[in-house]
Amino acid sequence: MAEGNVQIPKLTEGYLGAQAKFEAYGLTLVSHSDPVIYMQEDQREVEIILGIQAGTRVTVKLISYERKKECNEYCLIRALGLNYLFLIRPPLAGFYKFQIYALPRDEAGPQLLGVYNYLIYCPGNFGDNPFPKQYPLWKDGCYLEEPIDLPRGIRDPSVKFKVFIPKARDVQVKVGEVWNPLQQTEPGWFEGFVDFSTDYSPGSAAKVNVKFAGNNYSTLLEYPL
Missing domain, CATH: 2.60.40.10 (Immunoglobulins)
Incomplete structure (x- = not known):
């Protein structure tokens, strides 16, 4: 073969x-x-x-x-x-x-x-460009439309996020210590623009945090910054 x-x-x-x-x-x-x-x-x-x-x-x-x-x-x-x-x-x-x-x-x-x-x-080398880390709850029927990755050191003030997370009540993208809410546009779908121009420290991460029930958030995705 x-x-x-x-x-x-x-x-x-x-x-x-x-x-x-x-x-x-x-x-x-x-x-x-x-x-x-x-x-x-x-x-x-x-x-x-x-x-x-x-x-x-x-x-x-x-x-x-x-x-x-x-x-x-x-x-x-x-x-x-x-x-x-x-x-x-x-x-x-x-x-x-x-x-x-x-x-x-x-x-x-x-x-x-x-x-x-x-x-x-x-056949070729395309460089070190990983996807976000996916936690176990992410693998339970979720879909990431954008962004599928983020460049290290990104400072873009307006990055579009769109995700499908069944049964989610609230979805927030945490950049460093700043929380950015996404809006539910239809059942399971959340989207919005996230500001990466904030002064996050080196080695920080952008985390997609989700509330399913109660008051606690679970991290489903993590982008290294």
Whole structure:
């Protein structure tokens, strides 16, 4: 299995593709049916779409094969209805193992099980441009429309945010110590403009904080600044 002069590395037998619980959990491949994906020379990102059954929890791992290192910050997990979309942006050339884990909510056990494994080949280096950190609650059916990333040291006074967060009562973007409310425009959708010209300190973060019930906020996304 090779494209041009690119030969895939040796992997454990049975590693690629659907694993034991893939069909039992009612999962489907919406975008990429071949578990080996070759990105084009000028292709910075690839988006893999997985169909799920309602009530299925999902998480992933992105691992650099050559460097034997997890790099999950280069995968953005988003959900639209019964589809999970995984936007992958490898930072360096080489092969990446992309492992999808799932578990129905009514099945016992905290550990999600491996359900599908891809191997992605990235031919170029596109720089260190990670996505925001995604906390566990984010992976429960949320969608980020914009911004999918922020440049370090940003000082833009008007950055558009638009997110879908089911069951959220209030959504605020905290920049340093300043809270910026987003407005609910339709059920689950929150949007607004956030000021990054404030005097936040080096090493700060922009956090998407959400109130579901009570008075406490939970952090769902975190952008390094």
